[in-house]
Amino acid sequence: MKKYLLLFITALLSADGSLAELRLQDYRSFIQETLPFSKGMQLERVxxxxxxxxxxxxxxxxxxxxxxxxxxxxxxHGSGDCEDFVIAKYFTLKELGVSPADMKIFIVKVKDSQNYHAVLGVKNDHNETLILDNISWKILPLQKRTDLKALYDIKDPALNHSTDPLIQHVLKNFKILQSKINAGK
Structure with missing residues (x-):
């Protein structure tokens, strides 16, 4: 993992196009190295x-x-905010063979904060939803994350009927994202 940390620290020092290619090569290597691991270890590594x-x-x-x-x-790019972390983790785990049905993209409220936040929930072999979060290095079951209040899963089809402006904004962004991914971006 140290080499990955070094790569991203180096990324901060340069905006060279070759650095972008190095990051993508590193990611492809990471995927290949992570494929043989158990689902639990894949979650940790990702x-x-x-x-x-x-x-x-x-x-x-x-x-x-x-x-x-x-x-x-x-x-x-080498930087982003919470939904960028969630999206990257979601699609990486999907590429590693984790079923999309086992993953939820939660919009949450963080305790003592007015801000919304995004986290990735992944069901483990014990049917617990584990939370992968860019503000926490430790993966814990949702019920142990007392600092979070899950509001909704953006992949829930029932949200398509919501008139809530925030939900509509999130769904619009998610559709745009899926179009970009389908276009190879």
Whole structure:
């Protein structure tokens, strides 16, 4: 894992196009190295791998208030905010063979905060939903994350009928993201 940390620290020092390619090569190597591991170990490795990336607001990273980066954009750029971490972890675990049916993209409220946050929930072999979070290096079951209040899973089809402006905004961004991923971005 030290080599991954070094790669992302180096990324902060340069915006060279070759660095972007190095990051993508590193990611592809990481996927190959992680494939043979158990699901539990894959969760640990993926959470650690991405949590080394710089957490930054979209306005600083992308120049806009709210931008949902594809995993490729996130890796190449080397920084992002909570939904970028969740999206990268979700699609990486999917590539590693974790069923999308076992994963939830939660919008949550963090205790003592007015801000919304995104985390990834993944069912383990004991049917517990484990939380992968860019503000916590430790993976814990949702019920032990007393600092979080899960509001909804953005993959829940019932949300399509919601008139809540926040939900509609999140769903719109998720659809745009899926279009970008399908286009290879």
């Amino acid at each position: 959470n650690l791998y991405f949590n080394h990336i710089v957490n930054n607001y979209d306005i600083h990273t992308w120049g806009v208030e709210d931008y949902w980066a594809t995993p490729k954009e996130f890796i190449v």
